[in-house]
Amino acid sequence: xxxxxxxxxxxxxxxxxxxxxxxxxxxxxxxxxxxxxxxxxxxxxxxxxxxxxxxxxxxxxxxxxxxxxxxxxxxxxxxxxxxxxxxxxxxxxxxxxxxxxxxxxxxxxxxxxxxxxxxxxxxxxxxxxxxxxxxxxxxxxxxxxxxxxxxxxxxxxxxxxxxxxxxxxxxxxxxxxxxxxxxxxxxxxxxxxxxxxxxxxxxxxxxxxxxxxxxxxxxxxxxxxxxxxxxxxxxxxxxxxxxxxxxxxxxxxxxxxxxxxxxxxxxxxxxxxxxxxxxxxxxxxxxxxxxxxxxxxxxxxxxxxxxxxxxxxxxxxxxxxxxxxxxxxxxxxxxxxxxxxxxxxxxx
Amino acid sequence: xxxxxxxxxxxxxxxxxxxxxxxxxxxxxxxxxxxxxxxxxxxxxxxxxxxxxxxxxxxxxxxxxxxxxxxxxxxxxxxxxxxxxxxxxxxxxxxxxxxxxxxxxxxxxxxxxxxxxxxxxxxxxxxxxxxxxxxxxxxxxxxxxxxxxxxxxxxxxxxxxxxxxxxxxxxxxxxxxxxxxxxxxxxxxxxxxxxxxxxxxxxxxxxxxxxxxxxxxxxxxxxxxxxxxxxxxxxxxxxxxxxxxxxxxxxxxxxxxxxxxxxxxxxxxxxxxxxxxxxxxxxxxxxxxxxxxxxxxxxxxxxxxxxxxxxxxxxxxxxxxxxxxxxxxxxxxxxxxxxxxxxxxxxxxxxxxxxxxxxxxxxxxxxxxxxxxxxxxxxxxxxxxxxxxxxxxxxxxxxxxxxxxxxxxxxxxxxxxxxxxxxxxxxxxxxxxxxxxxxxxxxxxxxxxxxxxxxxxxxxxxxxxxxxxxxxxxxxxxxxxxxxxxxxxxxxxxxxxxxxxxxxxxxxxxxxxxxxxxxxxxxxxxxxxxxxxxxxxxxxxxxxxxxxxxxxxxxxxxx
Numbered sequence: 001x002x003x004x005x006x007x008x009x010x011x012x013x014x015x016x017x018x019x020x021x022x023x024x025x026x027x028x029x030x031x032x033x034x035x036x037x038x039x040x041x042x043x044x045x046x047x048x049x050x051x052x053x054x055x056x057x058x059x060x061x062x063x064x065x066x067x068x069x070x071x072x073x074x075x076x077x078x079x080x081x082x083x084x085x086x087x088x089x090x091x092x093x094x095x096x097x098x099x100x101x102x103x104x105x106x107x108x109x110x111x112x113x114x115x116x117x118x119x120x121x122x123x124x125x126x127x128x129x130x131x132x133x134x135x136x137x138x139x140x141x142x143x144x145x146x147x148x149x150x151x152x153x154x155x156x157x158x159x160x161x162x163x164x165x166x167x168x169x170x171x172x173x174x175x176x177x178x179x180x181x182x183x184x185x186x187x188x189x190x191x192x193x194x195x196x197x198x199x200x201x202x203x204x205x206x207x208x209x210x211x212x213x214x215x216x217x218x219x220x221x222x223x224x225x226x227x228x229x230x231x232x233x234x235x236x237x238x239x240x241x242x243x244x245x246x247x248x249x250x251x252x253x254x255x256x257x258x259x260x261x262x263x264x265x266x267x268x269x270x271x272x273x274x275x276x277x278x279x280x281x282x283x284x285x286x287x288x289x290x291x292x293x294x295x296x297x298x299x300x301x302x303x304x305x306x307x308x309x310x311x312x313x314x315x316x317x318x319x320x321x322x323x324x325x326x327x328x329x330x331x332x333x334x335x336x337x338x339x340x341x342x343x344x345x346x347x348x
Numbered sequence: 349x350x351x352x353x354x355x356x357x358x359x360x361x362x363x364x365x366x367x368x369x370x371x372x373x374x375x376x377x378x379x380x381x382x383x384x385x386x387x388x389x390x391x392x393x394x395x396x397x398x399x400x401x402x403x404x405x406x407x408x409x410x411x412x413x414x415x416x417x418x419x420x421x422x423x424x425x426x427x428x429x430x431x432x433x434x435x436x437x438x439x440x441x442x443x444x445x446x447x448x449x450x451x452x453x454x455x456x457x458x459x460x461x462x463x464x465x466x467x468x469x470x471x472x473x474x475x476x477x478x479x480x481x482x483x484x485x486x487x488x489x490x491x492x493x494x495x496x497x498x499x500x501x502x503x504x505x506x507x508x509x510x511x512x513x514x515x516x517x518x519x520x521x522x523x524x525x526x527x528x529x530x531x532x533x534x535x536x537x538x539x540x541x542x543x544x545x546x547x548x549x550x551x552x553x554x555x556x557x558x559x560x561x562x563x564x565x566x567x568x569x570x571x572x573x574x575x576x577x578x579x580x581x582x583x584x585x586x587x588x589x590x591x592x593x594x595x596x597x598x599x600x601x602x603x604x605x606x607x608x609x610x611x612x613x614x615x616x617x618x619x620x621x622x623x624x625x626x627x628x629x630x631x632x633x634x635x636x637x638x639x640x641x642x643x644x645x646x647x648x649x650x651x652x653x654x655x656x657x658x659x660x661x662x663x664x665x666x667x668x669x670x671x672x673x674x675x676x677x678x679x680x681x682x683x684x685x686x687x688x689x690x691x692x693x694x695x696x697x698x699x700x701x702x703x704x705x706x707x708x709x710x711x712x713x714x715x716x717x718x719x720x721x722x723x724x725x726x727x728x729x730x731x732x733x734x735x736x737x738x739x740x741x742x743x744x745x746x747x748x749x750x751x752x753x754x755x756x757x758x759x760x761x762x763x764x765x766x767x768x769x770x771x772x773x774x775x776x777x778x779x780x781x782x783x784x785x786x787x788x789x790x791x792x793x794x795x796x797x798x799x800x801x802x803x804x805x806x807x808x809x810x811x812x813x814x815x816x817x818x819x820x821x822x823x824x825x826x827x828x829x830x831x832x833x834x835x836x837x838x839x840x841x842x843x844x845x846x847x848x849x850x851x852x853x854x855x856x857x858x859x860x861x862x863x864x865x866x867x868x869x870x871x872x873x874x875x876x877x878x879x880x881x882x883x884x885x886x887x888x889x890x891x892x893x894x895x896x897x898x899x900x901x902x903x904x905x906x907x
Contacts, residue, residue, distance in 0.1 A: 069803050088364050089806040102804040106822040115818070119809035167809060 020045035020203050021066070021171060026075035028061055035061040036072065037227040046201040048194075050208055050218035054250075058227040059207045060099075060175055066205060067173050068092050079170065090119070092171075095164030099176040101156045103148035109135065109159050110144035116167035134162040137196065154185035161193070165200070172197070174206035178213065190216065211251060223247055242270070244344045255314050256343055268343040273304065273317040275339035279332050289314065290332045296325050307331055366725075366812045373722040374734060377715055381737040383764065384780045388752025389744060395755060396602035407603045416582075421607065424583040427499060428568040431506040435563045438507070439514035440556065442656050445649035447522040448548070450641040452650060459892075460657040463664050465512045466881040466888065468841040468858040470572030470865065472505040474874060475663035477577060478670045478677075485666070488677050501577035506567045508663055511656075513566060513785075514559040520792065521555025522548075525637040558792075561615045561742070562785060568612060569745035571844040572858070576865055584608045585844065588747045592848065598755070605748035613743035616784075664881070671875035686875040689864075693855050698879055700771065701857040705839035707775035712786050712835030715779065717828055720790035721816055724802070742784030746844030749781050754848050769851045777849055778839040786831050793827035794820065826895060833891045840884045 021043040028036040035058045043049055051059035064070040066077065068089030077084040084092060095116075103112050113131045114122075122130065135141045138158040148156055157177055164172060174193070178186040194217050197204050208214050214221050215235040223230045223238060223246075231243040235251075242248035245256055245268065254270045279288055291309030303321050307314040316333055318325065325331070399406035411417050442461060446454055464472060479485050480496040487494055496504070529551075533543045549556075571585040578586060584604055592601035670676040674683040689695055719738050723731050741749070757768040767773040779786075797820060805815040821828065843858045850859055857880045864873035 067807055069806070088366060089803070090366070090809045090811060092807070093809065094807060096804070096807040098800050098804060100798075100800060102798075102800040104801060104804070104819050104823075106819070115805070115810065116808035119811075119814060163804075163808065173807075 018044040020047070020080060022078045023062075023066070024076045024078075026062070026065055026072045026077070028058075028065060028070060028072050034227050036065065038075070039227075039229060040075075041222065041229065041232070043203060043205065045203055048197050048204045048206070048217055048219045050206050050214035050221050051224055052208055052211065052214040052218075052221050052250075053224035053230075055209060056226075057224040059209075059222075059224050062224070063173050063175055063205060063207045066171070067094055067096050069096075093167060093169050094171045094173055095167070095169035096173045097157065097160045097164050097175065097177040099179055101148065101153065101160065101180070103156055103159055103163070105148055108145050108147055109140065109151070112148070112159060113144075113163045113166050116163060120167055122167075130166055134166045135159075137165070138162045138192070152185075153181050154189055157181065157189060158192070161196070165196070165202070170203065172202050172204040174204065176207050176209070179209070193217065215251075223250060225250075242341060242343075245270070248341060248343055253315055253317075254341070254343075257312055257314070269335075270341035270343045271335050271339055272341075273315040274302070275336060276314065276316045276333045277336055278316075278318060278322065279334050287334045288332045289334065290330065293325060293327050293329050293331055296327055305331070307333070369812045370722060370725045373718050374726060374730065377719040377722060378734055378737060380715065380776075381740075381780070381783070384776055385737065385741055385744065385749075385783070388749060388756040389740075391755040392602045392605050392748060392752045395599060396606045398599065407599050411600060411603050420582045420584055420587050423499075423581055424568055424585075424608075427502050427506070427581075427583060428564050431503045431510065431567045432560055432564045434503070435507045435510050435514050435567075436518075436556065436559050438656060439511055439559065440518050440552075441652060443515050443518035443522045444548075445653050446519060448639060449646050449649040450639050451646045451653065453653070457653045457657050460660055461515050462512045462888065463660050464508050465837050465841070466884040467664065467667075467877055468572055468843055468861055468880060469505075469509050469570050470576045470843070470858075470862060470873075471667055471877045471881070472508040472663055473501065473573040473576035474670075474865065474870065474877065475667045476501060476505055477870070478666045478874070479663065483677065485677050497577060497579035498581040501579075502574050502581060502583070505573040505577055506570055508660060509570065509573060510563045510566045511660070514563050517559040517562060518552065518555050520789070521552040521558075524796065525551065527637040530637060557618070558788065561618065562788075564615045565612050565742055565745075569608070569747065569844060571747060571847070572862065575862065585745065585747050588751070589847070592751060598751075601751050602755075605745075605751055608745050608748055609743060612745055616739055616743040667874045668878055670871055671878045673871075676871055686869075686871040687879075689860070689872060689876060690869070693852070693860075695879070697855040697860045698857045698876075698883065700854060701840055701880070702883060704771050704774045704778065704854075704856065705836045707772065708778040708839040709832045709836035711775060712779040712782065713828060713832045716783060716786035716790045716831055717821075717824075719787050720794045721820060723791065724794065724799070725812065738787045739784040741780050741782070742788075744781075746781050746842065746846075747848070749777065750845040750848035753777055753845075769854065771854055774846050774849055774854060774856065775839065777845050778842060779835065781842065781845040782835060782838045786834055789827060789834065790824075790831055793824040797823055829891060829895055833888060836887055837884050840880055840887075 019042045023039055023041040026036050026039040027034070037058075039058075039062060051062060053059050061070060065072050068084070068087065072085075079092075103109075104115065107115070110131050113134050114127055117127045117130055131144070132141060135144055138161055140155060140158055140162070143151060143155065143159075148159070151159065157180075160177070177193070178189055181189065190213060193206075197217075206214075206217060218235065220232055220234055221238055222232050225246050230250075231238055231247045233241075238247055238251045242251060242254070245254075248254040248256065248270045253273050255273060255276075256268050256270050258268050289307075289309045291307040291314065293305050294308050294313075295306040297304045298321055302317045302319055303325050305316045305318065305325055307316050314333070316331075396407055397403045397405070442457075445451055446458060446461075476496060477484060480487070480494055480501075482495075482497075484494075484496075486492060525548075529547055530543065533547050538546065568583075569585055571589060574581070574583045574586045575589075584607065588601050588604040588608065591597045591604060671686050672682055672684070673679065674681045674685065716738075719734065723734055723738075726734060744752075753773065756762055757765055757773060759765060767776070801819050801823075802815060805819050810818070841858055843862060846856055847859055847862070850856055857876065861873045861876045861880070864870075864876060
């Protein structure tokens with residue numbers, strides 16, 4: 001486990017006024033599988049955090065631990081000053097939007113949104129006004145008397161969002177809320193979630209396996225793999241300073257090469273496809289990499305080439321459509337020294 | 349702006365109200381199961397091992413040495429297996445026709461298929477005798493010399509008797525389906541037979557196994573039909589009655605009871621192994637399957653259903669007819685003379701039965717639905733234990749349970765001795781006699797609800813009781829209603845468990861039918877059966893229309 005976080009403070013969650021939700025050494029096992037392996041994490045108030053990672057990395061389990069739907073085997077959770085470990089899910093007052101449509105099928109849209117309010121003793125016009133306001137927030141005020149199965153997938157998830165936000169939760173937890181929707185609706189709802197979060201300034205944790213989603217929405221991304229956090233940081237940080245090979249290859253594309261490093265240094269280096277510079281083959285110096293183009297894909301703004309140099313393959317992205325970028329042609333590129341990433345971590 | 353309140357940030361482990369509710373519910377379900385199932389069973393086991401020389405296998409050795417005993421066991425197994433296969437195959441076809449074709453008359457067929465539920469088990473045998481017996485309609489009219497007494501008589505009677513049980517279970521399995529899977533199969537090029545084999549059959553496997561298990565248990569523990577039509581083809585259920593009631597031989601009764609436990613228990617174990625592999629067929633994103641008309645399939649289904657329903661109707665119908673004629677089949681003039689019941693207490697037992705059945709319906713619904721709901725909240729070990737206790741009664745034949753109740757509650761030292769001889773113990777006996785079936789129906793329904801609803805309710809602040817009241821029960825309430833009907837109907841028509849527990853003051857209707865048949869008054873027995881069927885029929889129709897009226901107004905996910 002690597003990354004700048006967490007700061008090794010002796011009294012986690014205390015002292016730092018920005019820490020709102022704090023996890024310490026959270027471990028969760030299912031039988032012999034360790035889903036979460038001593039996860040520690042601090043979340044600031046109002047922050048939008050994304051748990052990103054391949055399926056099975058533990059991101060959903062971590063979210064469920066925060067929600068109180070799973071009990072961790074070890075570790076502690078704090079919300080501001082208070083320990084959350086023994087607080088059951090229904091007393092945490094965290095809003096959750098599930099991946100699949102979780103609206104109660106026997107209740108109308110309005111009654112679904114009112115449910116959490118009724119659990120907290122809201123009554124009468126106060127409740128009705130809150131329901132109305134929440135439905136307006138997600139632009140569904142006119143659908144309040146419909147049953148869930150009469151709504152589209154996107155509408156259902158917006159109702160789920162309104163339902164989760166209605167009881168003024170302290171934290172909003174989103175478990176891949178968009179993954180069941182089609183692309184256009186997903187994009188639309190993604191924008192809505194971002195706007196809502198910015199407007200309400202509610203501390204939000206979202207689980208996603210979609211890199212674009214995480215990069216667009218998150219203040220910080222928590223990149224997870226096999227039950228551990230590989231790196232925490234802003235999207236640019238993860239992109240520009242990947243902590244290890246997994247991060248480098250998961251966020252964007254990265255050519256991981258051996259034997260190109262400065263003399264005497266062992267290990268791997270990485271270079272982004274778009275950072276490779278095309279050079280004139282005849283004038284190539286010692287730092288040139290000369291290879292044969294195996295594949296050329298025109299993507300509009302860039303052309304992506306697969307270059308074979310010796311026993312290594314390089315992906316090169318060149319702006320526009322270079323004239324001689326056709327399969328079979330020979331090409332020389334160089335790695336600008338400032339673009340070299342040192343890659344830690346064992347090969348996969 | 350979201351303002352955090354201090355309320356939720358507890359600093360220490362606290363006694364959560366949900367834990368308390370779960371514990372209280374589990375206790376409310378488990379303690380009576382212990383008192384009214386485990387203790388009576390233990391008493392039977394103890395008695396079966398009790399000999400003049402202390403505990404030992406003496407009773408077993410003595411009984412196993414008689415060739416008659418092994419023949420009775422073989423008889424029971426063969427007749428039950430045979431009836432089970434026939435029933436489940438017939439019922440699957442019928443349920444399929446009802447739910448997966450667009451044939452006509454579905455409502456009528458559905459009602460007719462349930463008719464055998466309206467009647468005590470011996471009514472099928474009675475009807476078969478009126479039709480095929482020595483002095484039956486067929487033999488009288490055509491002089492064919494058909495001898496229906498014995499094996500085939502029991503098989504036919506028990507197929508008719510258990511058919512609606514199998515149909516209801518398979519109906520539940522076939523009624524719900526995810527249209528997307530069927531469409532996927534068709535798009536991948538699967539023909540109707542392949543779709544049936546690879547989609548329909550696997551999706552209904554659980555229901556199919558469950559039906560086999562329930563039918564086998566019903567047949568092997570059935571006592572009324574073999575009493576009436578079995579002649580010298582002895583089965584375990586009739587043998588235990590002869591030993592206990594005829595010869596007051598409680599030790600032998602207990603031995604047969606323990607032996608009778610084995611096949612039923614095996615059936616339960618098999619069912620349990622099967623259900624472990626089952627999974628929720630209906631997810632939270634399923635699309636309900638809509639049936640499209642198909643000329644050939646619909647006609648075949650219609651013809652098939654017509655034959656099945658015709659058979660059921662003719663048996664029930666002939667009992668009606670026989671009750672209203674002067675002397676079947678010699679004098680067919682209409683007469684009401686058989687409705688002057690010349691039996692102990694006259695018509696009184698009918699009112700007693702209604703009283704007991706209403707109590708059983710209320711108690712049975714409460715305990716089985718509570719058990720099904722609380723099961724999901726318990727840890728794996730507690731859930732296993734509760735599940736085992738809940739389905740244990742399925743392995744306990746009515747005759748055995750009834751015998752156990754005599755042994756347990758007739759003992760003045762038993763703290764619940766005051767229950768003995770009351771109507772309440774008859775109701776309790778019926779509840780725990782049929783607990784497993786009611787529980788399985790409730791559990792199947794509860795398990796079809798995606799857990800995500802429970803979780804959504806929890807994170808919104810809903811406690812266990814609120815989740816049950818606002819989410820779970822509103823979704824499964826048609827099932828809850830059907831559990832109520834189930835217990836009422838079973839209690840009205842059951843014979844096997846309560847036959848040991850009745851007193852002259854608490855005589856039940858079904859027992860009157862048996863006594864009348866036993867004393868040679870077949871026509872009066874038919875008339876009393878008609879009274880029971882009328883009560884049960886009225887109750888079922890009332891429920892049926894109430895359900896239809898309410899379902900039309902309340903759209904539920906699980907249909």
